[in-house]
Amino acid sequence: MAHPLTPAASPYRMTVGAAPGWLAVSVVAAIAGALTATALPGALARVVDTTLAGDPDHKALGWLLALVLSDAAAALLGTVAAATAGAAATVAVRRRLIDHLLTLGLAGPRAHPAGDIATRVTSGVPPVTGALATAVTAFVSLGTAAVAVVLLARLDWRLTATLLLTVPAVLVLMRLFMHRAGDLFAAYQRLQSGIAARLLDALAGARSIRAGGTIERDIERVLTPLPQLSDTGHALWRLQRGAAYGVGLLLPIGQLAVLTVAGFGVTAGRLTPGELLAAGGYTMLALQSFSQVDTVIGLAHARAAANRLRELLSLPDPLGQPGTLLPRPTEAGLTFEQVTVDGSTGPVLDKLDLTVPAGMSVAVVGRSGAGKSTLAQLAGRLAEPDAGRVLLAGVDLRQLDPAALRRSVAYAFERPALLGGTVGGLLRLGRPEATTAEIEAAARAAQAHRFIVRLPAGYDTALSAVRLSGGEYQRLGLARALLHACPLTVLDDATSSLDTATEVEVGRALTRLLFGRTSLVVAHRASTAARADFVAWLHAGQVRALAPHAELWTDPQYRALFQAGSPTEDA
Template identity: 45%
Template sequence: MTSRSADRLILDAVRRGGPWLAGLAAAALVGAAAELALPAALAQAVDALVSGTPGGERRVILTALLVGVVVACDAVRVLAAGRAGARTALWLRRRAVVHVLSSGTALSRRLTPGEIVTRAGVNAEEVARTPEAVVTAAALLVPSAGSVIALALIDPSLAVTLVAGLVLIVAVLRAFIRRTTAASGGYQRAQGQIAARLVGALAGARTVAAAGTQDREARRVLAPLPRLREHGLDLWRLQARAGVRAAVVIPLLETAVLAVGGLRLAAGDLTVGELLAAARYVVLGAGLGSAIGYAARLARARSAAGRLDELLAAPAPAYGSRPLPDGPGRLELRGVTLDADGGPVLAGVDLIVPGGSCVAVVGRSGAGKSSLAAVAGRLADPDSGSVLLDGVPLREIDRRELRSAVGYAFERPVLFGETLGDAMGSGVPGQDGGRVRAAAAAACADGFVRRLPLGYATPIADAPMSGGEVQRIGLARAFAQAERLLILDDAMSSLDTVTERQVGRALTGGLADRTRLVVAHRAGTAARADQVVWLDEGRVRATGPHALLWRDPAYRAVFQGDS
């Protein structure tokens, strides 16, 4: 991802600060103006008190008021910065989460879950701090530029001395930002690698515990830690070097300006008050050196923005606006090819599933069964070829219509919502209670759900369920959602034989008004289907009734190998 696109994301983030960002900018500018006016007011007050000129008390009061304005602006700036950052973080995270969920499996094939979470969480937070850093760093230019002008009005030689020092400070800042951006990128990549490995380890926590490999797995998860430490040390070294250089330049600059001012005072060209004002203005002008902290924040934000922009740049599937015509749910695949890193997963698949039929997809592990199920309902787009539902390409169908027409059930369903009723009604228009209960009965889930104390209102976290019962909840959700096409991707693998037969009868009975595409590992499931599609290495090897294909020893071996 280019630095230019990352910078565009940062500018978008700055604009999302809303009215609080405007308040932050106003407070910063007013505070900077008050700081600029303060030395002049202080100089006039000192000169008036020293010389006994009338009006000295008023000038002291004005100086005190300016101090109050500076303090008040600092307080408003802190509040506005927090609010603007929170708004920006909300926008970035919402945008990232919506994009991730919209991209589906395409994004998860490119980035691990740990990387996705790190970019949408930690990196989004770092980018969200940009508005404060940008506004505050820009506000530092006001006292620096104003100090140069004020010194020029007092004595041009003082302004020339300050400008020479500011040039050195700007050079330090430029080098610091460039190097810190590179170091921040390495630090954030190491963070993402640790998060990715930890998420993977947590997913297999039972396996790790059963194998007794906790120590070895911990070492694997934390293997990038030395790189994280090295990049962190690089960041501290860079900041320390820049700070030391600024710390050397700033006192020398102040000393030089005061030396020149002292000479001018001795020559009678400056008053005591003007020298005092000059001393204060050089401190304000040299305050540009304090931008190192904000520059470090901007450098980290640029690196984080690059990682977040890479996430957001992953293409999400585009949907059309065509409605689905009335039809029986006829599914057609024309020359469908789907590639992966290791080669084609599906290679030129041509297939017609008649509307209202039940078709089982069988094959050995790696034959492409789940990939065919994914492209059939557009969880993935083929690299070439097309998929049509009732004569309309899936790419052209309105998203709401497509998701209402197609229902999916998986081997390991994830239950969403607060209660079991919510989980089964997810994706169902209005979460129709009658429709959900009918689907639960067809999935053999109604009985065990009703036996729970709260029934369908039982919180998911409080429901003690086996793997087979979770699968039945997932089946019920798919049965309730699918209006035209039902796709089961190994969704009955954890059911006992009796329950599997009952669900199988529902598939060929009460659900017969829908087209059913069932990825099957059991011969009994294939036997109940109207037709069987036999996949072998991403190609359709044969189609036909199970009884006819059963005569082929190679077909029988498919089930023997999976049993």
């Protein structure tokens, strides 16, 4: 069952919750590394001064060696912990995103093209999940810098004053960079998503493009945003180069100034040679927090990516919170009350009323665009009506628990998706506890068993290793729907690719197996409509007639629906 998400769902909170233990280890390692780093200059100063005085302090030397090893160990542990936490967070955020998007059904693709969603889920997640470790490093670095400034002041206040003169210029430079980089990263990601969306559209219509001889034109269409993407990328590089040059110039100037003042301090007797080295170490630690241009770039990238992920997470879940737990009845009547679905050019369904009595089968027919597939989607809440309501067993679908709804409605589509890993896994999808005997019985009923057993490994054949015809695809989808044995079965043009002989055999099996069960069947063949108890004839967004096929067949306009042949895809 999908995890309910709210508009306030944050990818950062998901990152924290994915691997809190490893995240805590990375924080502890970063703090330990900072402590050892701030202790090193003082220990080095002690070793140098005692050695120059002719009385080497071996304990100080041992302490210095221990600090060096501890710093290396903390760095290694921090790297491993941050990488592990980041990987776990990436998996968790992607899982939640995919879970939410699949729960949305058609709402997600309507709001965002598939290519855009794919880009956000793949390339948009790692910058966000890695940002927390980056932020921890940045904050610890700032804390280290503050401690280093204090320790530098203990050596000589003049050193701290000299160092602080360079800080305002660096802060202004970083602030300007963050402001400009955020907008550029957002624009870059939008353009990337646009190219991905166009590419997926082109791949989906590859046959049409090749048949129409429009390959060059479609390549140009897909790559239309590329010049703008290039300009945005170059703008980012110029901005990064300017920030790196600016910081790279200011920091050495600050370090040189501090060392110059420290050198005068040694000459004046205020500082020892060892303290001169310590001043150089503290200065490097203090300035290190301002030299992390890559860190700032990563955080700017993460902020832009997080905003795009929030857009997906903020899409409202149409299934909402769990509602009424519908007992799994053997019969379930289906009712559409004043259902309206708006399309781009007008209503697809317009205040439609239709009742499918419990235990009866109703075929849905109509010309292309009449709303047949839309009606089928509404039956199992794969789509939401803009007005009106749909009831199953007298209960509004919006009040049903999503898990109970999925157990109550089985679907077979014109082109079922090959999910599940193997042929047997595909049939078990949604019912993993099904036995081998049950799977084979459903496959036999759908006339699929014979071609399945001819596959290299039978039911254990990997789906990636099979090449199936359209009719074989459909028979697998029918077998999966029959295996579920739900109170309501929806067949959305699920036999359109079968040859006539196979369609007759499958039709007889469906009539036998679905007898006494409620079924809604989108039909493009007269033979399919004839097997139903009633036929709902859709026209102009409403039910023009509801009667047995034989009674409607006397109407020439009804016969014309099948004689003319209608496309298998409709609204």
